[in-house]
Amino acid sequence: MSLPVCEEILLREEAGVLHLTLNRPQVRNAMNLKLVNEVMATFDAIADRSDIRAVVLRGADANFCAGGDIKDMSRAREAASQNDGEDPFFVLNRAFGRMITKANYAPQVVITLLEGAVLGGGFGLACISDIAIADINAQFGLPETSLGLPPAQIAPFVVNRVGLTQARRLVLTGARFKGEEAKALGVVHFTTDSPEAMDELLAQQLKQIKRCAPLANRVTKELILSVGQVEHETLLDKAAQQFSTAVQGDEGREGTQAFVEKRAASWAQ
Incomplete structure (x- = not known):
């Protein structure tokens, strides 16, 4: 399936990696x-x-994402006053949740490069990334409650990322913090102190991802995301079947043969 034609994001496919850039720099994306x-x-x-093999999410002009566009909410308010049908506020907010859920369950490895503003929905995207790399001066936060709003679609992903105890503090105080605290909380995995260092670390992570078999990574990500969602024994039965299929499949045969022959597997070359 070909990539969609887009106006608000930039897409660039290169060497098995899709680079997706949020491209609304005039409003910090x-x-x-x-x-x-x-x-x-x-x-x-x-x-x-x-x-x-991987999707790299970042924002244009050194800001990741400042959350939801307040102007869009204003337009929804105008629509609500003129609409007796579907609630435009519900439609707008629920779309954010569906987007974050799609990104969360993407079979590719999702990497976020977090610079500048990482707020609201941007924070939510950081919380679903498989690998998160942040600039030490990036500004993280959930400002919704200070605007009189709940972080409705984001809160569940924050809880999953940092745990209930820390999530309570973050969402109920609208706390702001930088990259090192985000790392200590478990929101991000790595911090860097320059764009060059971030790009170098990204290249290292992509190299490691490409050492892993594509299908094995997809199956493994699905398995990890099923923990707590599928009954334990049922999940282990499914995992055993997936393991059996993998061992007897093309990747399993190639991977074990490459190990015996002391060479890189075909997908890593």
Whole structure:
């Protein structure tokens, strides 16, 4: 399936990696409904593409994402006053949740490069990334409650990332913090102190990802995300079947043969 034509995000495919850039720098890449729909369409388009091994999410002009676009909310308010049908506020907010969920369950490895503003929905995207790399001066936070709003679609992902105890503090105080505290909380895995260092670390992580078999990574990510969602014994039965299939499949045969022959597997060359 080909990539969608987009206006609010930039897409670049290179060497098995899809680079997705939020491209609304005039509002620090705040997300409107159009951007949200474009991100969802992109993840739908690559869902079955095993040739794309990783997705790198970042924001244009050294800001990741300042959350939801307040102007979009104002337009929803105007629509609500003129609409007797579906609630436009519900539609707008629920779309954010669907987007973050699609990114969370993407079979590719999702990497976020976090610079500048990492707020609201941007914070939510950081919380679902498989690998998160942050600039030490990036500004993290959940400002929704200070605006009189709940972080409705984001809160569950924050709890999953940092645990209930820390999530309570973060969402109920609208706390702001930088990269090192984000690392201590477990929001991010690595911090860097320059764009060059971030790009170098990204290259290292991509190299490691490409050492792993594409299908094995997909199956493993699905397994990890099923923990707590599927009954324990049922999950282990499914995992055993997936293991059996993998051992007898092309990747399993190639991987074990490459090990015996002391060479890199075909997918890592």
